[in-house]
Amino acid sequence: MARSLSPEQIPLGWSYGLLDNMVERVSGHTPNKSHPEYWNGGIKWISLSDSSRLDNGYIYETDKEISELGIKNSSAQIHPAKTVVLSRDAGIGKSGVMAEPMAVSQHFIAWKCDNTKKMNSWYLYNWLQLHKREFERQAVGSTIKTIGLPYFKKLTIAAPPYQEQCKIAEILSTWDKAIRNTKRLIENSKQQKKALMQQLLTGKKRLLDDSGKQFEGEWTKVELGKLLDYKQPTSYLVKSTEYSKGYSTPVLTAGKTFILGYSNEDFGIFNEKLPVIIFDDFTTASKFVDFSFKAKSSAMKILVAKDGISTKYVYESIQMLNYPVGGHQRHWISIFSNLVIGMPCKEEQRKIAAVLNNLDSENKILNKQLKDLKQEKKALMQQLLTGKRRVKVD
Known part of the structure; x- marks a missing residue:
């Protein structure tokens, strides 16, 4: 510059x-x-x-x-x-x-x-x-x-001259407003899901079954280790970290980044019994995964729901757990597999998972809109702030 x-x-x-x-x-x-x-x-x-x-x-x-x-x-x-x-x-x-x-x-x-x-x-x-x-x-x-x-x-x-600067700023402010509004909608969507999780995953709010009647009956308390089997990621670890967006297989971490990149390796791809939960044994971070993938870290557990158990329901219940992470230890076997969550019948699990899935879908749409708006604004900035595209000043 x-x-x-x-x-x-x-x-x-x-x-x-x-x-x-x-x-x-x-x-x-x-x-x-x-x-x-x-x-x-x-x-x-x-x-x-x-x-x-x-x-x-x-x-x-x-x-x-x-x-x-x-x-x-x-x-x-x-x-x-x-x-x-x-x-x-x-x-x-x-x-x-x-x-x-x-x-x-x-x-x-x-x-x-x-x-x-x-x-x-x-x-x-x-x-x-x-x-x-x-x-x-x-x-x-x-x-x-x-x-x-x-x-x-x-x-x-x-x-450009001051008046042209003002006009350019005014045009770009339209995109800024749309971006702010979309961010607000995303935050509202997150808060709505969080509030609903507090109700649905504790049984305080019961949904309707296929016949239109409200679900009834007591929930059971079950240890996570009895709901999920775990697999070590050894067979699915990526060999090369030379990622490219042009490759097809995502390489995952359970942390905030989630998708580290894309690999062209055509071996050791996890694609069995999807969806699954990936769980970081050290940080206890977890992600719901419904697509084929490779893993980056040997510290990641792949959690597979047992027959008749909704993976989505258990995943969302894990997000509700408030367990303080302590020490550099393997948390799944020593701690998390022994933690207990409330379990309704199979049908109610499915209904709750469907409601939360719908909210996730809405959030994905909003995040896609936000990404598109940011890209549109960036393209417009590259035109207006370099003079490649001029604006009319009154």
């Missing part, structure tokens, strides 16, 4: 140069933590703990606040609303726009845009988003990676 552009690469009417020449750049500071009077004074202060609030447009809340005394006795400053911030440490390249006056820690760079008509806050925010991977590449350090301050002194940008 700091390289020079040839004249023919600069769109007609656009300017190109140092970002510092178009907008005021400021850095942050942390008041002395040994002085409690410098803290909790009502001035919102963006710190590393706010990383999850970035990349979502406006920043409304912060984990910590500082006081007027903290401002007076440190290099921290209160920046005006619509100041754009970018993380140069943890969550490198994440950015946001202040919804109200705030201060920032030294882990951030900020640009005050509204004191001049040279740079629109939302144009700059979107430009930072478009170049996020470049910022990530600039981070250096062995233990904690960071972007040094000198880099930002040389940061260059191509920008």
Whole structure:
């Protein structure tokens, strides 16, 4: 981004140069933590703990606040609303726009845009988003990676006239709104499923059977080890980790990543008695799997439901268990196989699993919509923020 552009690469009417020449750049500071009077004074202060609030447009809340005394006795400053911030440490390249006056820690760079008509806050925010991977590449350090301050002194940008910036920002805000709404729907869907699980998997809410009558009868308490057989993943471990999206067989982990990549190995593929549950013996994380796969870790157990048992029902019941993970031990055999869940009849298991499956399907559709919206916005950003596609300004 700091390289020079040839004249023919600069769109007609656009300017190109140092970002510092178009907008005021400021850095942050942390008041002395040994002085409690410098803290909790009502001035919102963006710190590393706010990383999850970035990349979502406006920043409304912060984990910590500082006081007027903290401002007076440190290099921290209160920046005006619509100041754009970018993380140069943890969550490198994440950015946001202040919804109200705030201060920032030294882990951030900020640009005050509204004191001049040279740079629109939302144009700059979107430009930072478009170049996020470049910022990530600039981070250096062995233990904690960071972007040094000198880099930002040389940061260059191509920008259209201010009114065109505003128009571009307005267009992109339509996608931002759709993305926010979809994220909200996804969160609502998750909360709805969680509440329903609390009711259905404890028997507090009973569904209707095929004849339209509410299920009745007591549930039994059964150990997980009596409901599920386990298989070691040894025969299904991937040999090569040279993954490619062009390959057909997913390589799984029970952790958050789930699909590590895709393998072209045509041997040792698990495709028997699907669906199954994969269970990380060390972390106790688990995933429901209804497709063929290979495994990455020997610490993963493959759990197969016994005849007449709904795999989905047992999987969702496992998610309800609140067992604290302790020590570097094999949790399935020593602990989890002995844990007890409530079990209704086979038909009620099936009905409960079907209801939860429907909610999962809705969530998948919403996540697909979210992914599509993000891709559409990125494609539009690449057109609008480079001048390849121009907008009409009233």
